[in-house]
Amino acid sequence: MENRITKLFARKKKNILSVFYTAGFPTLQDTVSIGIHLEAAGVDMIEIGIPFSDPIADGPTIQESNKIALNQGMNVELLLNQVAELRAKLKMPIVLMGYLNPVMQYGVEKFCTKASAAGVDGLILPDLPIDEYVKHYKELMESLNLSISFLISPTTPDARIKKIDALSSGFIYAVSSSSTTGAKKEFSKEQQDYFRKLQSFKLTHPFLIGFGISNHKTYSQACEYGAGAIVGSSFITCLKESKNQQEDIHQFVQSLIS
Amino acid sequence: MNYNVDESGYYGQFGGAYIPEMLYPNIEELRENYLSIMAEPSFQAEFNDLLKNYVGRPTPLYFAKRLSERYYATIYLKREDLCHTGAHKINNTIGQILMAKKLGKEKIIAETGAGQHGVATATVCALMGMECIVYMGKLDMERQRPNVERMRILGTKVVPALSGNMTLKDATNEAMRHWINHPTDTHYIIGSVVGPHPYPDMVARFQSVISEEIKKQLQNEIGNPYPDYVVACVGGGSNAAGAFYHFLSDEHVNLIGVEAAGKGVDSGESAATTALGKAGVLHGSKTLLMQTADGQVIEPYSISAGLDYPGIGPMHAHLFETGRVQFINVTDDEAMNAGIELSRTEGIIPAIESAHAMAALKVMELTKDDVVVINLSGRGDKDLESYIRWGKY
Ligand SMILES: Cc1ncc(COP(=O)(O)O)c(C=O)c1O
Numbered sequence: 316m317e318n319r320i321t322k323l324f325a326r327k328k329k330n331i332l333s334v335f336y337t338a339g340f341p342t343l344q345d346t347v348s349i350g351i352h353l354e355a356a357g358v359d360m361i362e363i364g365i366p367f368s369d370p371i372a373d374g375p376t377i378q379e380s381n382k383i384a385l386n387q388g389m390n391v392e393l394l395l396n397q398v399a400e401l402r403a404k405l406k407m408p409i410v411l412m413g414y415l416n417p418v419m420q421y422g423v424e425k426f427c428t429k430a431s432a433a434g435v436d437g438l439i440l441p442d443l444p445i446d447e448y449v450k451h452y453k454e455l456m457e458s459l460n461l462s463i464s465f466l467i468s469p470t471t472p473d474a475r476i477k478k479i480d481a482l483s484s485g486f487i488y489a490v491s492s493s494s495t496t497g498a499k500k501e502f503s504k505e506q507q508d509y510f511r512k513l514q515s516f517k518l519t520h521p522f523l524i525g526f527g528i529s530n531h532k533t534y535s536q537a538c539e540y541g542a543g544a545i546v547g548s549s550f551i552t553c554l555k556e557s558k559n560q561q562e563d564i565h566q567f568v569q570s571l572i573s
Numbered sequence: 574m575n576y577n578v579d580e581s582g583y584y585g586q587f588g589g590a591y592i593p594e595m596l597y598p599n600i601e602e603l604r605e606n607y608l609s610i611m612a613e614p615s616f617q618a619e620f621n622d623l624l625k626n627y628v629g630r631p632t633p634l635y636f637a638k639r640l641s642e643r644y645y646a647t648i649y650l651k652r653e654d655l656c657h658t659g660a661h662k663i664n665n666t667i668g669q670i671l672m673a674k675k676l677g678k679e680k681i682i683a684e685t686g687a688g689q690h691g692v693a694t695a696t697v698c699a700l701m702g703m704e705c706i707v708y709m710g711k712l713d714m715e716r717q718r719p720n721v722e723r724m725r726i727l728g729t730k731v732v733p734a735l736s737g738n739m740t741l742k743d744a745t746n747e748a749m750r751h752w753i754n755h756p757t758d759t760h761y762i763i764g765s766v767v768g769p770h771p772y773p774d775m776v777a778r779f780q781s782v783i784s785e786e787i788k789k790q791l792q793n794e795i796g797n798p799y800p801d802y803v804v805a806c807v808g809g810g811s812n813a814a815g816a817f818y819h820f821l822s823d824e825h826v827n828l829i830g831v832e833a834a835g836k837g838v839d840s841g842e843s844a845a846t847t848a849l850g851k852a853g854v855l856h857g858s859k860t861l862l863m864q865t866a867d868g869q870v871i872e873p874y875s876i877s878a879g880l881d882y883p884g885i886g887p888m889h890a891h892l893f894e895t896g897r898v899q900f901i902n903v904t905d906d907e908a909m910n911a912g913i914e915l916s917r918t919e920g921i922i923p924a925i926e927s928a929h930a931m932a933a934l935k936v937m938e939l940t941k942d943d944v945v946v947i948n949l950s951g952r953g954d955k956d957l958e959s960y961i962r963w964g965k966y
Contacts, residue, residue, distance in 0.1 A: 371750060416855065417867060420867065421867075421868065442854065442857075447589070465594065466595070468594055471598065494595075494754045495754060
């Protein structure tokens with residue numbers, strides 16, 4: 316079967332909205348229902364975060380959601396079961412994003428095999444070095460039809476951007492600024508210069524811009540340069556404050572795209 | 574057997590650079606330059622001058638006569654406690670601040686647990702006139718008040734780490750996050766042989782002056798550079814790395830690393846990583862790590878804030894796995910008793926970290942001819958509160 320991420324990007328070249336949320340937050344069982352509400356609200360792809368005790372690339376908002384999810388008993392096994400349940404009710408691509416250690420302890424091969432069987436389409440493992448991926452996991456992930464997205468940031472050297480492009484599958488995750496995750500109000504001129512540079516590279520893979528997207532302005536700026544945007548921290552804040560998830564998720568998505 | 578780091582940054586299966594892409598340029602810049610900078614004559618000259626005239630090196634290798642009589646062996650103490658600021662930590666911070674200057678960095682960040690590394694970093698930043706921020710767990714700031722004030726007197730900004738359990742692990746997380754947010758003008762002075770490659774190797778090299786001196790001093794003392802044993806405590810493992818470094822390929826020298834068992838290895842309140850850890854990835858390297866079956870990092874415990882870390886440097890994980898270094902662990906009580914014993918027999922109050930190394934004497938089977946060098950990594954001034962609270966003296 317063709318990978319759902321590849322299919323999505325072949326069909327839709329612009330304005331892709333991918334939303335990140337932490338598995339098992341705000342409550343343990345929310346992983347499934349949040350995904351369903353997001354698809355109903357018009358989102359194109361979801362990234363589900365695997366909670367970790369020491370998320371060094373994340374700002375306070377996502378750190379807190381990790382901690383709460385772990386305290387409630389979230390773990391890789393449970394998450395994979397939830398994803399299988401979600402997949403039965405969902406058409407859009409599902410990406411799992413997480414730090415390497417919980418995946419390593421579960422067993423990378425077992426993890427990839429089960430994730431693929433559960434209907435996961437892609438992985439983002441921010442602290443997996445590219446060379447390790449090539450040496451140990453590339454063949455495995457390709458054989459399971461799992462795409463992998465690597466990050467690039469404004470300080471990534473040009474030659475490395477091209478290397479990352481060559482090794483990524485699906486899409487590239489362009490981090491908007493030199494920062495940890497967290498919501499920002501707008502993009503600076505330097506950030507826009509960097510987006511323009513990426514655009515000019517004519518990379519083989521489409522790129523989505525993430526980190527700091529929180530409102531219609533940052534979303535549409537990201538869409539101007541990349542294939543779309545990834546929203547994380549501001550969605551976690553929305554979930555944290557929500558009294559009615561279905562309605563609030565719908566509103567949140569609407570406020571971004573229109 | 575090779576115990577040093579290989580070209581791709583590994584010690585056997587351990588090490589590497591498991592970092593988010595945002596940190597890649599910083600780590601790559603350091604990796605490409607650290608060896609050539611360290612080899613520059615101007616770097617060497619300044620490093621050696623500061624170690625001699627500012628830190629007070631070489632530190633004495635002191636023959637502990639009364640202790641030797643008590644344990645029927647020939648026991649030497651490597652007096653890192655006599656370094657400026659009171660511990661070996663400054664050997665590394667001197668090296669790294671010179672490195673930062675060569676790399677054109679303007680600002681320094683660091684993490685600290687007990688505050689010794691924080692103070693050593695604040696000290697060299699004052700010395701070089703560089704801006705410095707130290708992250709310290711909020712809990713540790715409360716436990717180690719005097720060191721917080723020392724850093725502040727030295728002009729450093731101490732920022733409380735409020736995430737996790739608010740101790741050393743969390744301070745390290747916060748320092749890494751700060752670095753992600755300030756990648757170009759800032760150098761991160763890591764305080765032990767941990768973190769992504771090349772940090773473990775670079776820190777080990779800066780600390781290796783300890784074993785370089787031991788060899789020369791022993792040659793003068795006993796006409797032979799090789800002791801039978803070298804003993805050091807292991808938190809992240811920097812003082813041990815320095816004390817072992819030049820003996821690694823001398824396989825007839827027995828190397829002993831002492832970890833903190835806290836209230837006992839099986840008590841659930843321990844920091845004995847080699848006894849309790851499994852291979853995992855934290856703070857940029859693959860190493861032995863105390864963690865749950867789900868791969869979540871476990872908060873360690875030790876009476877000594879400097880040993881209260883859930884991992885060890887990747888080189889130590891390799892030295893453990895290959896059996897080159899024998900790792901033992903001692904409890905809070907055993908360490909405190911050894912600290913009191915050293916105070917009473919030799920008139921030296923050790924840091925509680927170093928007291929763990931001293932406690933090894935009780936379990937080593939020594940004979941009269943055995944020459945033992947114990948690395949006395951720091952002095953006990955900072956631990957007065959803990960000694961008083963423990964109270965059994
Ligand atoms: C005196 C002393 N010894 C040892 C340590 C432990 O660190 P390492 O294992 O890196 O030497 C510390 C850390 O704070 C220390 O202050």
